[in-house]
Amino acid sequence: MRPAALLSAFCLTVFAPAAQAVAQTPPEALVWMVLNDINITGLDRDMPMNRPPIVSEVPEGMIHAVDLSSDGQVDWLIDYSKAGLSQFCGTGGCRLVLYVSDDDGEYRRAFDNQVLAFDISRRVGRQRLEAQVHHGACVPDDWDCRYAWAWNPTTGRLLPIPTDAGRTRLDNGGYPAIAQDADGAEPMEPASIRMTLAASRILCPAEDLSLEGQLRQATAAALPDLNGDGKDDWLVQQPIPCDGDSAPDSELHISQVNGDPIQAMTVDSAKTLAIDIGQAPALLVLDKVPMRWEPARRSFVPTE
Incomplete structure (x- = not known):
């Protein structure tokens, strides 16, 4: 499918599940956050008077009540494409944010990334989210690149699951439910992973002496259980070297x-x-070689 067709598909299918949700009044905190996101994009501190009119109401269709956790409480979906601002969209579609209720009645940000299209539906007795994402997230490139997730109340995050078409392969660890550069991301990594990230920091000098250098750091992504203990495993990608001539290695943490x-x-x-x-x-x-975790060797070995 070509890019134009993808964008067309996004516009046609992105709100199919939301239209079926019972009408709900969005929480005041979400309304404030969305309005702040919209209005801050037009702010120029050097010329604060030269800006578009303040938006005081959330654009129609931007915040939706959905059901993903199946706990009897409303979950909330925010589609930033409805803001009509290019800052929220790119070649991978537009920003989509999902807040899922937990057992304590609080809300946790479960998804925050760009998508071209998505669907929330019930399959095999559970609610699931499936999204069409940038083709580069699949190997080899696939213009109909899709990933799917279901809510895991034990870990408090979205768990990757097979897509409707039966795709079970998570290339490069899969498409992150929460983008690494998402604003306000709350670190959920174990202490050892956070220490690994902190130790990876490098300061690359700026080409222009009048500019500050660039601080780079490794990124971490939770992986499905690889050793059968029911807990998340982790993929850590080291920062891109300052010379930019080589790709960074990755680390698997079990x-x-x-x-x-x-x-x-x-x-x-x-x-x-x-x-x-x-x-x-x-x-x-x-x-392309399947490998399983061998506890006795504390390493991965090819499957028989």
């Missing part, structure tokens, strides 16, 4: 029942990495 995850493998940037969630626990696929 969770422990009593303790933080441990680094189990360094993955060379020249190798392809994927996670196959077609079985439990999930399999690591390295250069």
Whole structure:
């Protein structure tokens, strides 16, 4: 499917599930946040008077009541494409944010990334979110690249699941439910992962001496359970080197029942990495070779 067709599909299908939701009044806090996001985009502190009119009402169709956690409480979906501002959209579609209720009656940001199209529906007895995303998130490039998730109340995050078409491969760890550069992202990583990220920081000098250098840091993404303990495992991608001439390596960190995850493998940037969630626990696929975690060896070994 070509890019124009993708955008057309996004406009036609993105609100199919929302139209079926019972009408609800959005929480005041969400309304304030959305209005703030819209109005701050037109702010120029050097010329504060030269700005578009203040938006005082949320554009129609921007905040929707949905049901993903199936806990009897409303979940909330925010579609930033309805704001009519280019800042919220790009080649991967427009920003979509989902807040899911938890057992304590609070809301947790479960999804915050760009999508071209999405659908919330019930399959095999549970609610699921499936999204069409940028083709580069699939290997090889696929113009109909899709990933799916279901809410996991135990971990308090979205869990990758097979798509409607049966795709179980998460290329490069899959499409992140929350983008790494999402504003206000609350770190949910274990302490050892946070320490790994902090230790990875490098300061790259600016080309122009009048500018400040650029601070780079590794990124971390939660992975489906690879060792059968029911806990998230982690993929850490090291920062891009300052010279930009080489791709960064990745690290796989495996969770422990009593303790933080441990680094189990360094993955060379020249190798392809994927996670196959077609079985439990999930399999690591390295250069097309399926591998399983071997506790006795504390390493991954090819499957028989």
